Structures are given as structure tokens and as C-alpha cells.
Amino acid sequence: MIGLFKDRLVLSLQSHHMKKLLPLFFFLPIFSNAQNGNLYGLYLGTSTSANSNVGVASVDPETAVVSYVNAFQNTSIWAYGDHTVDPVHHAWFQVWGDSINMYLSNFDIDEGTLTNILYTADSVGNGQSGTVTIGGEIGGTFYNCSDDAVYFFYFKAPWEENVHFAKADRTTGALTDLGAFPLGIQPIDNLTVPTHQFAYWLAYDNVSYAMDSLVTYDLVNLTHSSILLSEAVPTSSFWELTYNAFDGMLYGLQEDLDSFSVNNYLADLRYLKVDPTTGVVTDLTTDFLGNILYSNLAMDFGNDKLNVAIQTQNPGYAQIASYDILNGNSTINNISYTGFGSILGPAVLGLDTYLKPKDCPVATGENALSDCNDPISSVMDGQNSALYLGCHWANYLGMHLQVFDSWGRKISDQIIQSQLEPINLKHTSSQLYFYSIMDQNKLKASGKLMIAR
Numbered sequence: 001m002i003g004l005f006k007d008r009l010v011l012s013l014q015s016h017h018m019k020k021l022l023p024l025f026f027f028l029p030i031f032s033n034a035q036n037g038n039l040y041g042l043y044l045g046t047s048t049s050a051n052s053n054v055g056v057a058s059v060d061p062e063t064a065v066v067s068y069v070n071a072f073q074n075t076s077i078w079a080y081g082d083h084t085v086d087p088v089h090h091a092w093f094q095v096w097g098d099s100i101n102m103y104l105s106n107f108d109i110d111e112g113t114l115t116n117i118l119y120t121a122d123s124v125g126n127g128q129s130g131t132v133t134i135g136g137e138i139g140g141t142f143y144n145c146s147d148d149a150v151y152f153f154y155f156k157a158p159w160e161e162n163v164h165f166a167k168a169d170r171t172t173g174a175l176t177d178l179g180a181f182p183l184g185i186q187p188i189d190n191l192t193v194p195t196h197q198f199a200y201w202l203a204y205d206n207v208s209y210a211m212d213s214l215v216t217y218d219l220v221n222l223t224h225s226s227i228l229l230s231e232a233v234p235t236s237s238f239w240e241l242t243y244n245a246f247d248g249m250l251y252g253l254q255e256d257l258d259s260f261s262v263n264n265y266l267a268d269l270r271y272l273k274v275d276p277t278t279g280v281v282t283d284l285t286t287d288f289l290g291n292i293l294y295s296n297l298a299m300d301f302g303n304d305k306l307n308v309a310i311q312t313q314n315p316g317y318a319q320i321a322s323y324d325i326l327n328g329n330s331t332i333n334n335i336s337y338t339g340f341g342s343i344l345g346p347a348v349l350g351l352d353t354y355l356k357p358k359d360c361p362v363a364t365g366e367n368a369l370s371d372c373n374d375p376i377s378s379v380m381d382g383q384n385s386a387l388y389l390g391c392h393w394a395n396y397l398g399m400h401l402q403v404f405d406s407w408g409r410k411i412s413d414q415i416i417q418s419q420l421e422p423i424n425l426k427h428t429s430s431q432l433y434f435y436s437i438m439d440q441n442k443l444k445a446s447g448k449l450m451i452a453r
Helices: 391-395
Strands: 016-023 024-028 035-049 052-059 065-071 080-086 091-097 101-108 113-122 138-144 147-153 162-169 175-182 186-189 198-205 210-218 221-233 237-244 249-258 269-272 279-284 290-302 305-311 317-325 330-334 336-338 352-355 377-379 384-388 400-404 410-415 420-422 431-439 442-451
Touching: 016 237, 016 400, 024 377, 024 420, 035 065, 065 080, 080 147, 080 352, 101 138, 101 147, 113 147, 113 162, 113 400, 198 221, 221 237, 237 290, 237 305, 249 290, 290 352
Parallel strands: 035 290, 065 336, 080 138
Antiparallel strands: 016 024, 035 052, 035 352, 052 065, 080 091, 091 101, 101 113, 138 147, 147 162, 162 175, 186 198, 198 210, 210 221, 237 249, 249 269, 269 279, 269 290, 290 305, 305 317, 317 330, 377 384, 384 420, 400 410, 400 431, 431 442
């Protein structure tokens, strides 16, 4: 059962928000991230075989069923912060801390191993084991498939006058500092795609005493600009936003704590939309009671939905709230857990996506080691399109053939049974597609398909 105590303030105001989960306690920064497909979250528990108390689980946004994926080996971590997922290489970038430092680390989701630590920051803990307080020295993490880098904000304790925006190479951990900005910013759940290389954050004004402007940072030209919001974030509120690559808008939830104490410590939640070019804020729903959990949003491109973990009762269990952008409908599903075995006390800690975001390349799979040079290609099989698997087709027997359109939506998923596999396309126009060949959730091959109709 999840009880919630929350005090949300902005990083720059030297504050924190704390969330209590299960009998354990964790301190999270005010940052988060999101991206498309199945949602992915952190589970908490024990796995004796992997000598681990932490791993990753998948969340079906339609049913809110959570399934075990993998344990991160030899990890005994008790304080977690922000995270993001690299859907191209199946990597999980997690902020965590001990009593000395905070770390931004690169975990391999498929293997359950820690690849490397990308960045380390001074801790604000009191130096005693198990008493770490993550105040926000690393946060706002997001993965950019265009340059294969992990972006984040950081500052070292004791408090600096500025917060730094930086990126780390996902493989080497080499750090590039992109600039320093005055304290008083709140990054959104930034999502970038190759055709939209911008990051956003909300900025606090020391004159108006309000979070009243939106900053846009150009990741290509390394410049930034800001616009005033048509509606400033109320002093009693906190906004969680993410980017929708379909219509170029920011979507999210407003959490208003104005009547928090008289509603059984549940906030007023409301879906909203922000136009990043004009600053116009639009309310999409009326208020409903609940608390945002884990501060991560996930934009599901395939279903045009926004997903977030909330609770509508206090004390209560975690739920998945979804907003249908096209129809304007919202649903809330209770989370259930399957396939965890000996994993104890699973809890979703933030939501991200595992499949590739819109326009991001599919990772190149394992290359067949033989003299055969017969590439996978698209062909016409009568009046229908098909995928010719070349001379390596026997190696792919029984595996999943998945086809995605140029928006990143999965339009076909079938078991490979022959060298020539028909593809049931939903679109009749000629366009670029992507394919992946998966074997037990591991990528074996992938590439682009130009199919003419």
C-alpha cells in the first residue's frame, strides 16, 4: 500500500519533494522524463539469484498489468532519483545515490548489468549509511537518439548559484556542459526526436514570484529563448509536462495542492496543454482528485495517449491514468503484477517507454557471420507487400517480425515461418517503414524498408 507525503517546490528554491513507498523510503528530485509503446518502471524487492534488490518491469498502459523483465545484478541501492530509457539500445539510465555521492548510471535492460556510471555529483546526505537525501543535484534526464547522448541538469552541493545543463556520452560517459542558468527552473519530461531537437523547462521569475515562462533550448545551435505563459503556474501547483511529436504541443497534468489537506491529502488534478510557440495554456479536463506518483509521463504515439502513474485514494495503490488526446477521454486503471516470482513488494517508480520513439532509428541487430551477402529487402508478393529475409532466413525461424511506420507505430507483428514473409500493412500509400526481428525480447536484426504501393 502506498502512502504519499509530498512537498513539491522548484530545484532553484533549494527545496525537495519526498515520496514514501512501501516500508522503504526514497527521495526523488523534481525532474523526470518520458517516450512510446509499453511503459517501463523500476521495481523494488529482492532477487536472490541476481543478488539484487532492484530491476526493471514493463507496464501495459491499456491494462496496467506490470510484468517482470530483469533484475540489475549485484545492486543494493536504497535511494533513487530520476531515470530515462534509451529505447534504441535497451538501456536504462538511472539516478541513484549512496551516503557519499549521486550517480547517473547506464544499466543494460536485457542483460541486467551496470554498463558504466555516466556522471557523479556530490551528495547532500549527512554521511550516514542509508540516510541519503536526493535533493536534485542530477535530474531532468532524457535520451536523445540523434546524438546517442543522455541529457540532464545538475548542480553540486552545497548549493551553487546556477544549474548546469549537460549531456553525457551513453558509452564513455564523456561530459559536455551546454550552459549554466539561474536557479529557478523546472525541466519537463523532455522528449526529443531527430526532427525536433529542442528541450524545454519552466522558469521562475523573482519579480512576479511565479513560474511564468517557458524556455526553449535548441540542442543543435545551443541557443535558448523564452516566452511568457498565458497562465502562470500557481504557487500551490506543480505541472508535469511532456512533448507530443504528433502535434508539437506539450501535454501533462497540473497538480494543485490548494485544498490538499481537506481532501484526505489528495490534490486537484487536471490535464492541460501548452503551446510551446505561443505560451498559450489550455485546460483539457475538469479537476479530479488524486496524486501524481513518481513524476514521469509517457507519450504513447501508437495510441495518441498520455500516461502517468497516480493514486486516487490515500492511502491507496498505484494506478495508470491515461488521456486520449484525439477523443479527449481519460481512464484510470488499477495496477496489477504478474510474473514476479520471488520479487517482493513491486512498485512502479516512474514511467518510460521501451519501443523506439517517433523517427528514432532502430538499433542494428546481430550481423550474420557467413559468406552469404543477401540483404533483407521488401518485395511484392502478388498484390501484397512482403519481406524477403535472404539466405539467413533459417536463423530467424520462430522469431517475431515487427514492422513500424515512419511515426514509430507498430503495424505488424508476426512469427517468421518462411523466407518470404507477407506483411499486412494498414497504410496504402508508399512510404518508409522500419522492421525489427526479435527473439525473446532481444533484437537480432533491424533496418529500413521503402515500400511502394
